[in-house]
Amino acid sequence: MGKITLATDWLDVCSGCHMSILDIDERIVELLKYVDITSSPITDLKHPPESGVDVGILTGAVSNTHQVEAAKLMRERCKILISLGDCAVFGGICTMRNFFDKEDVLEFAYVKSMSTDAEGAVPRSPALGVLLDRVKAVDEVVKVDVHIPGCPPPADAIWYAVTELLQGRIPVLTGDNLTYE
Amino acid sequence: MASVHLTIDGQEIVAKSGQTILQAAEAAGIDIPTLCDHPALEPIGACRMCLVEVEKQRALQPACTFQATDGMVVHTESEKVVETRKFLLELLFSERNHYCMYCQMSGDCELQDLAYRYGLDSWLYPRPYTPLPVDATRQYFVMDHNRCILCRRCIRACQEIVGNYTLGMGGRGSDSMIVADMNVPFGESSCISDGTCLQVCPTGALMDRRSAYRGHETEVEHTKSTCTACSIGCSMNVVTRDNQILRIEGDWDGAVNGGVLCVAGRFDILDDVRKRVTKPMIRRNGALEAATWDEAIDTVVGKLKAMDGDALAALASSRATNKALSRFAKVFGQLGAASVSTTKEIPAFLEEAEGSLSVLDDSDLYVVVGDDLREDHRVVGIMIQRGVMNRGARLVIIDDEPNGMDEMTIHKFGTAELDRAIDIAQRAEIPVVVYGPSAGKVLPKLREALGDKAQFVGLVPGSNARGALEAGISGTFEANGYSAAYVMAIDELVDPALLDKLSSAEFVVAQTSYMDALTERADVVLPTTMWAEKSSSSTNTEGQVQPLQASLRAPTGVKQDTEILDMLAAKLG
Numbered sequence: 001m002g003k004i005t006l007a008t009d010w011l012d013v014c015s016g017c018h019m020s021i022l023d024i025d026e027r028i029v030e031l032l033k034y035v036d037i038t039s040s041p042i043t044d045l046k047h048p049p050e051s052g053v054d055v056g057i058l059t060g061a062v063s064n065t066h067q068v069e070a071a072k073l074m075r076e077r078c079k080i081l082i083s084l085g086d087c088a089v090f091g092g093i094c095t096m097r098n099f100f101d102k103e104d105v106l107e108f109a110y111v112k113s114m115s116t117d118a119e120g121a122v123p124r125s126p127a128l129g130v131l132l133d134r135v136k137a138v139d140e141v142v143k144v145d146v147h148i149p150g151c152p153p154p155a156d157a158i159w160y161a162v163t164e165l166l167q168g169r170i171p172v173l174t175g176d177n178l179t180y181e
Numbered sequence: 182m183a184s185v186h187l188t189i190d191g192q193e194i195v196a197k198s199g200q201t202i203l204q205a206a207e208a209a210g211i212d213i214p215t216l217c218d219h220p221a222l223e224p225i226g227a228c229r230m231c232l233v234e235v236e237k238q239r240a241l242q243p244a245c246t247f248q249a250t251d252g253m254v255v256h257t258e259s260e261k262v263v264e265t266r267k268f269l270l271e272l273l274f275s276e277r278n279h280y281c282m283y284c285q286m287s288g289d290c291e292l293q294d295l296a297y298r299y300g301l302d303s304w305l306y307p308r309p310y311t312p313l314p315v316d317a318t319r320q321y322f323v324m325d326h327n328r329c330i331l332c333r334r335c336i337r338a339c340q341e342i343v344g345n346y347t348l349g350m351g352g353r354g355s356d357s358m359i360v361a362d363m364n365v366p367f368g369e370s371s372c373i374s375d376g377t378c379l380q381v382c383p384t385g386a387l388m389d390r391r392s393a394y395r396g397h398e399t400e401v402e403h404t405k406s407t408c409t410a411c412s413i414g415c416s417m418n419v420v421t422r423d424n425q426i427l428r429i430e431g432d433w434d435g436a437v438n439g440g441v442l443c444v445a446g447r448f449d450i451l452d453d454v455r456k457r458v459t460k461p462m463i464r465r466n467g468a469l470e471a472a473t474w475d476e477a478i479d480t481v482v483g484k485l486k487a488m489d490g491d492a493l494a495a496l497a498s499s500r501a502t503n504k505a506l507s508r509f510a511k512v513f514g515q516l517g518a519a520s521v522s523t524t525k526e527i528p529a530f531l532e533e534a535e536g537s538l539s540v541l542d543d544s545d546l547y548v549v550v551g552d553d554l555r556e557d558h559r560v561v562g563i564m565i566q567r568g569v570m571n572r573g574a575r576l577v578i579i580d581d582e583p584n585g586m587d588e589m590t591i592h593k594f595g596t597a598e599l600d601r602a603i604d605i606a607q608r609a610e611i612p613v614v615v616y617g618p619s620a621g622k623v624l625p626k627l628r629e630a631l632g633d634k635a636q637f638v639g640l641v642p643g644s645n646a647r648g649a650l651e652a653g654i655s656g657t658f659e660a661n662g663y664s665a666a667y668v669m670a671i672d673e674l675v676d677p678a679l680l681d682k683l684s685s686a687e688f689v690v691a692q693t694s695y696m697d698a699l700t701e702r703a704d705v706v707l708p709t710t711m712w713a714e715k716s717s718s719s720t721n722t723e724g725q726v727q728p729l730q731a732s733l734r735a736p737t738g739v740k741q742d743t744e745i746l747d748m749l750a751a752k753l754g
Contacts, residue, residue: 149303
């Protein structure tokens with residue numbers, strides 16, 4: 001049997017979910033016998049290969065236009081898409097800005113906050129992603145096949161989900177594998 | 182009692198006639214999930230989590246309100262039921278802020294428990310992100326409307342258990358909100374901060390300030406004990422972690438209070454800002470200096486032996502345990518102290534226990550005299566007001582001053598209008614006269630007029646006053662020029678008036694837990710345990726002996742009252 005190909009990406013994140021992936025510790029050696037990790041924020045390849053992958057993992061919420069593109073790209077290039085972590089599954093902590101006007105949020109972060117000096121200005125370079133009016137969960141932007149909540153999801157839940165997929169089953173989280181915190 | 186035969190999940194159940202499906206299932210050990218249901222409250226079928234399939238019914242029915250009938254066949258976890266419960270949970274989670282990762286209730290939340298039980302891993306609808314207020318205007322607990330699931334347990338507790346009717350539902354549909362009075366900030370409302378709503382809230386909407394984020398149920402200890410804030414003796418559950426009290430909860434099984442506490446016993450008692458005494462101290466050259474136990478005891482014994490018993494006044498706080506009070510009376514009795522009394526006055530007419538508090542929930546008319554039940558004996562005030570609000574009982578208050586319960590009644594009389602009060606009381610079927618420390622003037626007249634018809638219930642001031650009296654300690658202290666005073670104050674906040682009465686004393690010993698006005702006056706300070714560090718018993722105003730169980734370890738160097746008294750007795754010979 002050939003190896004399963006896997007790609008991951010992070011959107012509006014703290015990177016805790018990727019740290020949790022790494023928390024599978026030495027099990028990664030076993031995993032690499034069956035899984036080919038292609039692109040990932042923590043490997044050298046940054047975008048999923050054009051030929052596509054079997055499993056895509058997205059962490060983090062969708063907060064700006066660049067992240068919408070990244071989510072769509074991953075959806076296009078993978079067969080099974082997993083949203084990993086509370087931010088990807090529900091929107092999570094990132095959605096705290098949904099209670100405010102996005103211009104006010106930018107003004108506060110770049111100009112008015114106590115740690116900003118008098119030179120503060122909201123960056124408007126065309127190279128930057130534009131904030132969406134509202135932060136969204138991944139499944140509000142693209143179709144998601146597997147949800148793994150958690151903040152971050154426990155490494156065991158991630159291990160369980162991946163091994164289930166390797167055996168051709170859609171994982172169903174129960175017990176300690178299902179957590180919202 | 183007629184019985185009802187029904188089938189639940191294939192099991193044949195015999196239920197009592199009048200029981201709901203939920204009650205029948207619980208009795209048979211079948212677990213039907215609920216959110217708005219609570220054993221101390223009437224069911225209202227608001228959350229719909231308990232929906233079950235009842236054969237021959239057109240739609241799913243809420244088990245908490247649907248009556249069990251003969252021949253009924255119920256399925257509590259059929260595919261349709263489980264699908265519906267999952268849908269309900271998804272709607273609930275989508276509606277307001279139910280992000281668990283920064284909620285203090287996470288791990289102990291009834292909503293979260295159900296979501297885990299039904300394997301909820303995503304939500305159907307995106308959240309509306311409507312910002313809802315966080316009301317932090319009350320001193321001890323906060324209401325975060327964003328976490329509320331509108332189960333209405335708080336409203337029902339405030340009505341059914343406490344009878345205060347502060348909380349209600351404002352708005353309708355998706356605008357529904359829990360409101361206080363006419364939608365005023367909770368801190369400005371008629372709320373009396375008894376905290377019953379806080380205790381029944383299933384989510385993190387109502388948060389206790391002191392204990393929030395400080396430990397899950399799996400990380401804390403529970404100790405059952407009896408409250409010592411007044412002489413009612415409510416049963417409570419002290420929640421601790423790492424030798425600190427996180428919060429106090431009412432014990433639903435409490436014989437006297439049935440789970441209710443008041444602001445004094447639930448909150449104020451944890452708010453002591455006085456500095457703790459951890460070492461014995463002797464006053465030398467005007468200032469208190471640390472000393473060893475031997476030095477301190479020797480100093481006291483030396484002084485006491487050198488004087489006549491006539492010159493010594495021994496005073497004990499009614500916050501002491503039965504064991505300590507009994508020992509105190511013996512030691513100072515044997516020493517021949519001229520006066521052995523309580524620190525707070527106990528009026529003669531309250532020296533005998535009279536009446537039972539359980540009659541309050543049956544009465545149709547209360548006469549309250551000599552006490553402000555919003556200042557002291559508050560749980561009696563709660564029992565009375567729920568009788569007024571829920572059973573239509575009448576309340577007659579006899580007080581020449583404004584009384585905290587005035588807003589609960591139109592029958593407020595001064596002592597000069599006693600006859601009008603008596604007149605109303607005589608027309609009742611089960612009148613109860615509740616009398617407190619300042620009832621002395623009118624009590625004889627009330628007994629004369631109502632003695633054969635009404636039940637009288639006495640509310641003694643202080644805490645374990647009955648224990649003190651039973652140990653033979655007097656309820657009155659006459660300032661008689663004593664040259665020495667031994668005050669077992671423990672953690673009581675000593676009245677300045679008492680210190681005035683001791684002004685003639687040249688030698689004052691304080692057996693106490695905290696630095697305050699008494700220690701400033703004392704020549705020797707002996708550190709003792711405070712209320713949470715004592716185990717023994719106390720006797721409430723009805724004469725019921727109730728257990729006291731320590732929930733904290735005392736700091737090293739601090740001794741129990743009985744140990745200190747034993748040390749004294751040993752050296753006094």
